[in-house]
Amino acid sequence: GAVVSQHPSWVICKSGTSVKIECRSLDFQATTMFWYRQFPKQSLMLMATSNEGSKATYEQGVEKDKFLINHASLTLSTLTVTSAHPEDSSFYICSAVFREDIQYFGAGTRLSVL
Amino acid sequence: DAKTTQPPSMDCAEGRAANLPCNHSTISGNEYVYWYRQIHSQGPQYIIHGLKNNETNEMASLIITEDRKSSTLILPHATLRDTAVYYCIRSGSARQLTFGSGTQLTVLP
Numbered sequence: 001g002a003v004v005s006q007h008p009s010w011v012i013c014k015s016g017t018s019v020k021i022e023c024r025s026l027d028f029q030a031t032t033m034f035w036y037r038q039f040p041k042q043s044l045m046l047m048a049t050s051n052e053g054s055k056a057t058y059e060q061g062v063e064k065d066k067f068l069i070n071h072a073s074l075t076l077s078t079l080t081v082t083s084a085h086p087e088d089s090s091f092y093i094c095s096a097v098f099r100e101d102i103q104y105f106g107a108g109t110r111l112s113v114l
Numbered sequence: 115d116a117k118t119t120q121p122p123s124m125d126c127a128e129g130r131a132a133n134l135p136c137n138h139s140t141i142s143g144n145e146y147v148y149w150y151r152q153i154h155s156q157g158p159q160y161i162i163h164g165l166k167n168n169e170t171n172e173m174a175s176l177i178i179t180e181d182r183k184s185s186t187l188i189l190p191h192a193t194l195r196d197t198a199v200y201y202c203i204r205s206g207s208a209r210q211l212t213f214g215s216g217t218q219l220t221v222l223p
Contacts, residue, residue: 006157032209043201044158044213093157103208105150105157 002028002098006106013084014114021079021109023094029074030096034103035067038091047092050077084113117141118202123218126196132189134217136202139183144206147178149187151198152216158201161187163208192221 003026013019023033033050048069049057056069066088068080081088089112095105119137126132138147146165150158162169162176164185169176175188189196201216 004157034209043215046212049209091155095157097208101208102160102163103211104160108155108157110155 002026002096002102002104004094004096004104004106006094006109008109009107010110010112012112012114015085016083019081019084019111021081021092021094021111023077023079023096023106025075025096025098025104028096028098030077030098031074032097033071033077034095035069035077035079036093036095038093038108044093052077081111084111086113089113117204117212118214120200120202120214120217122215123220125220125222126189126192128194128221128223129191132187132192132196132219132221134187134189134200134202134219135184136187137184138202138204141182141204142206145204146206146208147176147182147185148201148203148205148208148211149174149176150201150203150211150213151196151219152201153195153198158213159198161200192219194221194223197221 005024007022031052035047036044038044047062050069050071052071058064071077093108095103097103146163148163149161152158164176178185199216
């Protein structure tokens with residue numbers, strides 16, 4: 001199947017700093033990518049939809065100024081967690097839809113904010 | 115509201131078939147049934163999806179009842195690496211997936 005690559009897989013940062021997570025579609029173009037968040041022992045929750053060349057669409061309750069999304073090309077979307085705090089510690093997962101048929105997911109990024 | 119109902123957990127002996135049920139009694143005519151699994155600390159992995167016909171691929175088989183109110187994912191020969199949370203999702207579009215709590219499948223040696 002199609003491959004979605006996510007980097008880094010694990011990051012630790014100090015409170016107040018910003019962290020950037022990259023999501024790439026390796027063998028297909030994705031006009032739309034998605035960002036999810038998963039807290040321990042919970043299911044995935046959609047945070048935002050990333051659209052190439054336009055602004056992202058955020059789900060209710062997700063702060064757009066805190067979670068900056070940039071989708072500058074058809075194969076790359078980035079999520080920047082600004083001024084991270086311990087409560088932002090979570091598992092962040094991106095995905096992309098292949099041929100409008102199947103949503104493929106990245107391996108995820110575990111963020112720990114100290 | 116994930117709109118599907120799955121048992122919270124199941125066990126299966128290694129080498130045996132794992133049959134994971136899913137209830138989606140209010141599914142609409144244009145909604146597909148998608149199955150994903152998530153191995154601990156990894157992103158979800160696509161398994162299979164179908165509309166009304168049974169489907170089979172190299173990973174699994176999907177059996178959808180004629181009235182489409184329920185389905186079963188079959189892993190024909192479960193291995194220890196199949197231990198994961200399995201999610202059954204109904205959606206009219208691959209762009210709109212709502213994850214519920216899924217079924218924790220444990221394959222026992």
